[in-house]
Amino acid sequence: MIRVRVQPEPIAIAEETGALSAGRSDVGAVVSFVGHVRADDGLQSLTLEHYPAMTARALAAIAAAAEARWPLLGGVVIHRHGRMFPGEAIVLVAISSAHRAAAFAAAEFLMDWLKTRAPFWKVEERGDGRHWVAAKQSDDMAAERWHAGS
16 A cells, blocks of 8 residues: 655655545545755765665565554655755655544654664765764654554
8 A cells, every 4th residue: 555665766756646646535635745855064965875675675564564553545655765965855755544644643653664764874975075874863762652662
């Protein structure tokens, strides 16, 4: 029900979100989140690396966990990899449901778990060189509220 994809190309956001309700009369809400690369502290580029099979399994498991928790009608999770620049979209999470509460909660859950469970390695490029990005405690705390052990 929730499609997942990892790709180097830009995300066709309007096309992807529009497909979730096209031709359907049971969809009451489509919630979408688009994450962008920020130019914080002089960031010049961000490169995401991953192992495709490992990432595909992890994203599928995260999507399945969302589907088990809320009555969803559809969804899409698209994460980019490769080199990206400030202002570019890096991730799309879009969820459709009969009611907005489930769509909002599922989208937020998916983002929290993507930040902490999706196996991507990030390298930032700044004026002083390239630096690996460490996991953030604030992301772990956000994901914990969903009872991460379940």
